[in-house]
Amino acid sequence: MSCWDIIADYGLRSIGIGERLLPRSDFTLCHQFTLIGSGMIWNIYFGILALITGFVLAVSLAVGKASHNTVIRKTAEWIIFVFRGSPLFIQFFFAYFLFLSLKQTFPVFSPLTSAWAGALVVLFLNTAAYSGEIFYGALQSIPKGDIEAADAYGLTGLKRFRRITFPTMLRLAWPAYTNEAIFLFHATTLVFFSGFPAKRQQGDALYYASYFADKTFNPFVPYPILAGYFIVLTLIVIAIFGAINKRLNRHLPQQQMSKIRLKMNLIR
Amino acid sequence: MKNLVLTTAAIALSAGMAFAGSHSVVRMGTEGAYPPYNYIDDNGEVAGFERELGDELCARAELTCEWVTNDWDSIIPNLVSGNYDTIIAGMSITDERKEKIDFTTNYTQPDPSAYLAMSADVDVAGGVIAAQASTIQASYIAEMGATLLEFATPEETIAAVRNGEADAVLADAAYLGPIAAESADMVMLEQTVLIGGGVGMGIRKSDSELRDKFSAAINSMKADGSLNALIAKYEIGEPF
Amino acid sequence: MRCPIFSFCTDPDTLGQLQWFLCYFTTAKHAGLYVAVGTVLLLLAVTAPVALGFGFAGAVAARSSFLPLTLFGRGYIAIVRGVPDIAFFLFFIIALDQFLEWIRHSIKCPDWTDPIRQGNDFVVCQAAKLPLGTAPQWVHETYGFALAVFTFSIVFGAFAANVLFGAMQAVPHAQTETAAAYGMNPRQTFWRIVVPQMWVYALPGLGNLWMVLIKATPLLFLLGIEDIVYWARELGGIKTARFTDYPHGDWRMWYFLALLVFYLAFTKVSEVFLDRVMKRLTHGQATAGGEAQRKGMA
Structure with a gap:
């Protein structure tokens, strides 16, 4: 069997297209590259969707935390605290069991017990809390002069937020937000190691990597392959976010541009 | 899920290694989550059909035994790497597993x-x-x-x-x-x-002496009817 | 054989609700959960200082002008950054175990001729096994725990090194220059001037790291330790009356809720504590925080 055949059979295995059974013996490098790569589809799916949906909630949480209304402020603070203060791993487990029991009373919730929806909801709330905190920090450090200038131009309310506050906040928060995006992609590997079951042995990249490590007793091949895929993914994220950063800062003189500096923040 | 030492999957060293003979304590690996075969009781101890069976087998083979629990999905790798000496966890004897480990004679009928x-x-x-x-x-x-x-x-x-x-x-x-x-x-x-060929104890391929001791003990329990009594007590399929 | 803590627990079927729960939560099986909580605390207590030690050594090494050392540090950080953390944990703990056994194998069995890697299998001689196949159970458990602690320490040590390195650089140059003017050699300058002053710059980063470390402890579960996640799953599962005196339905949600609350409380306490320490440390320092404190008092 040539490598092309293997790619044809297993390339989309993680979403249920192609060969039904996983390989059981004679694992070649090609098998490992193909299946782990196939699993990356899930990591990318979770990462992108959680990032986009999480962004909207994050901005609301940041504005909420900065709000003068006590109820709104406290609510935002609590959401941020709960999701930043506890391990994502435990959140996954809890959410899965919570969705299971919700489902019994309200059948509407039944999709949430599968990974594609349930884990996405957890990741969405989790990244919203982390980025909400980042955006809140940025809101607090918007130069006073900018707001005063907006007032002088007669901008108020939503208009001031849309034209002045929001773009400045985004610009200030962007380097930290880039980090958040990278680590969100990394966090997606936890999904199939928590309560969420893998349907038809369709899992993410780490699911297949550990499948191979289990079957071959050799961690030195599948994990470096996984690492390679993630380093490429990280570089792509940095490139995309770097381009956006450039655009956000395009009105500033070159040397004032805030460079994206990667900060480390490991496990969440 | 992965267990620590799934690493050192040593394939059988030749049986000559004075290894089986040197067991001061035989460590019995089980899952502890599969009643009535094996489970953890309210006292936090391994209990169930295989606990009683294993204790009796150890007594008959004159071995000192110690119980260890391990996740199911890494239970074979950890046997092979020497974390414990036997698997007694409702494990059916199959050809695929036989490639990695040895089994004693079966102590239950093939259970549908x-x-x-x-x-x-x-x-x-x-x-x-x-x-x-x-x-x-x-x-x-x-x-x-x-x-x-x-x-x-x-x-x-x-x-x-x-x-x-x-x-x-x-x-x-x-x-x-x-x-x-x-x-x-x-x-x-x-x-x-009907899948599998009955449940047996899994033992490292290098440990043939230990395997034979347990097989002999199982056979003696089959012979005097005590195994059937245990099978009836825990309702594990048909008697021998 | 049962020795319940409360004498009325001998017949759980007859109990009222409160007493039933009292008995339920004091079964010997639940002790496994409480011990596991202790394990988490022990892991934190051991890992934090060891990681700090590694971090300090790393930071000192990174300050040295020896090129290979710097490159090693940078490469390491780049990999930790680019790769998902659990993959790193899963890989590292296996690699470490095989590495230790390989070393022992080379020392103890020099006349072994077969290759170590035979196809899919990793084969060392029995004498090189870690721990020895004949060792009692507690040795196996301690070895597993020690490997986990070491793995945590290595990973977090790298992060601590980064924080401490930054803190050492942040100590104002005027301070070191003055020290030199007083005739201190570099070693004296480092120990007497830089090290005592760097902590205030390092503390925010280290505090953040501590929070991350707390949140990383459930990963013990992935390393095969019977930790709180294991017990929450085991205890919370459905129990039928035939195999326990305390039958109940699927309570895993409540067990994981309890874990969630445990971690939130732990984080909150740490946050409050670190805030206090920071206030104390900034007191009288020539930093923005110290200045703000001074103004606040006035």
């Missing part, structure tokens, strides 16, 4: 696997079937073509059916029996499948 579902008219061939990962049942479902939903522990497979995640669960009939008896809402399907 049964389906447990919320209603009797479930289509098992076309439905979603839950099974514990890396069991004979899981590979059976994968080959049969039904949608396999894998869980790390047997307990989760039952919960999956209750919660509507899966249409049915496929597991050893002895395991499903007490659960079906206690839950009025669940039914065992008529249809059973």
